[in-house]
Amino acid sequence: MGTYDNNGKPNVMTAAYGGICCAKPPCINVCLRKATYSHGNIMEKKAYTVSIASEKYVAEVDYFGMASGRDVDKFEKTGLTPTRSELVDAPYIEEFPVIVECKVVEIFELGMHTMFVGEVMDVKSDEDVLHEKTKMPAMESIKPLIFDIGTRSYLGVGDSLGRAYNIGKSLMEG
Amino acid sequence: MGTYDNNGKPNVMTAAYGGICCAKPPCINVCLRKATYSHGNIMEKKAYTVSIASEKYVAEVDYFGMASGRDVDKFEKTGLTPTRSELVDAPYIEEFPVIVECKVVEIFELGMHTMFVGEVMDVKSDEDVLHEKTKMPAMESIKPLIFDIGTRSYLGVGDSLGRAYNIGKSLMEG
Numbered sequence: 001m002g003t004y005d006n007n008g009k010p011n012v013m014t015a016a017y018g019g020i021c022c023a024k025p026p027c028i029n030v031c032l033r034k035a036t037y038s039h040g041n042i043m044e045k046k047a048y049t050v051s052i053a054s055e056k057y058v059a060e061v062d063y064f065g066m067a068s069g070r071d072v073d074k075f076e077k078t079g080l081t082p083t084r085s086e087l088v089d090a091p092y093i094e095e096f097p098v099i100v101e102c103k104v105v106e107i108f109e110l111g112m113h114t115m116f117v118g119e120v121m122d123v124k125s126d127e128d129v130l131h132e133k134t135k136m137p138a139m140e141s142i143k144p145l146i147f148d149i150g151t152r153s154y155l156g157v158g159d160s161l162g163r164a165y166n167i168g169k170s171l172m173e174g
Numbered sequence: 175m176g177t178y179d180n181n182g183k184p185n186v187m188t189a190a191y192g193g194i195c196c197a198k199p200p201c202i203n204v205c206l207r208k209a210t211y212s213h214g215n216i217m218e219k220k221a222y223t224v225s226i227a228s229e230k231y232v233a234e235v236d237y238f239g240m241a242s243g244r245d246v247d248k249f250e251k252t253g254l255t256p257t258r259s260e261l262v263d264a265p266y267i268e269e270f271p272v273i274v275e276c277k278v279v280e281i282f283e284l285g286m287h288t289m290f291v292g293e294v295m296d297v298k299s300d301e302d303v304l305h306e307k308t309k310m311p312a313m314e315s316i317k318p319l320i321f322d323i324g325t326r327s328y329l330g331v332g333d334s335l336g337r338a339y340n341i342g343k344s345l346m347e348g
Contacts, residue, residue: 016194017193017194017195017196018193018195019191019192019193020190020191020205021191021192021203021205021284021287021289022191022205022284022285022286022287022289023207023285023286023287024285024286025285027284027285029195029203031194031195031196033197055335058335058336058341058342059336059341059342059344059345060342060345061342062336062338062339062340062341062342062343063342063343063345063346064342065338065339065342066339066342066343066346067345067346077345078345106282106284108280108282108291110195110196110201110280110291111196111197111198111199111201112196112197112198113195113196113197115195115196117282117284130324131324131325134324134325134326136323136324137324138322138324138325139320139322139324139325139329140322140325140329145335146313146320146331146332147338148312148313148314148331149310150304150305150308150310150311150312150313151305151308151310151312151313151314151334152308152337152338152339153334153335153336153337153338154334154335154336154337154338154341155313155314155331155332155333155334155335156331156332156333156335157320157322157329157330157331157332158320158329158330158331158332158333159329159330159332160325160327160328160329161229161232161319161327161328161329161330162232162233162236162327162328163326163327163328164236164239164321164326164327164328165236165239165240165326166236167232167233167236167328168232168233168234168235168236168237168238168239168240169236169237169240170233171233171234171237171241171251171252172237172240172241
């Protein structure tokens with residue numbers, strides 16, 4: 001996820017906790033420890049972006065989760081490009097295939113982590129990850145990373161196991 | 175996720191929105207539309223479980239997302255076993271490899287969806303999904319389902335792409 005600090009320096013961190021949380025208005029959340037540099041940035045700017053990585057950026061993603069924007073410019077270090085969102089006061093990673101731009105609408109203190117609920121102002125996707133029928137980003141094309149805390153490793157997504165709202169239909173009958 | 179209704183009838187539904195949201199206290203969230211039967215059950219009982227499915231239950235998972243507990247007993251229909259949690263007032267699916275038992279600690283109205291933040295009272299895992307070194311549930315053994323809304327299908331998890339806190343180390347130097 002991407003944020004700006006008070007000096008306009010772009011920062012990015014790897015968020016392990018978060019997800020979609022509402023359909024109308026469309027909202028996602030990210031949950032951060034107060035100690036992170038991004039936490040202070042979001043508190044200030046009330047905005048963040050989520051840039052979804054593809055497999056080939058696994059080293060960069062791992063690095064974004066270890067280094068702190070307090071000490072280093074992570075964009076400069078990796079050579080990735082911080083592009084300023086036109087909709088919210090935050091940068092996104094130009095090279096990543098799917099970008100979600102969020103305006104913070106709720107902040108919930110849960111304990112060690114703060115939840116930032118962001119209303120989705122736009123989703124930008126590379127043309128080549130859109131499914132030909134649904135015109136939505138498809139995982140088989142994005143090739144996103146899955147974080148497995150049980151083995152402390154990153155996994156890819158696997159094969160299709162069946163169509164939703166279809167493979168369970170046989171159980172609806174009778 | 176599993177809940178009881180006011181008559182003690184166990185229900186289960188497939189939740190698409192949710193995830194881990196705090197480390198201390200350990201909390202997860204699920205986000206449901208008010209129209210779901212489970213929504214009313216959680217409001218009443220302030221408890222739910224999350225049972226993580228493995229690949230072989232893809233048809234049952236799809237069915238759990240289509241049928242409503244208002245009309246049918248989904249456990250009876252699928253032959254899966256509702257076991258009463260000893261820690262919270264909710265049932266879990268005996269056959270599924272990982273179970274998370276939650277007491278609701280926060281309810282946030284976000285719009286179409288309500289977020290239920292649940293404090294994790296226990297996680298129960300089958301022995302054979304625990305990683306031999308970390309003793310935590312490992313995705314390669316659980317074989318959980320991923321829901322891809324872009325293709326309206328379920329995917330498995332794929333191959334390991336690298337170790338976390340490791341593969342990005344080269345970027346930390348210099």
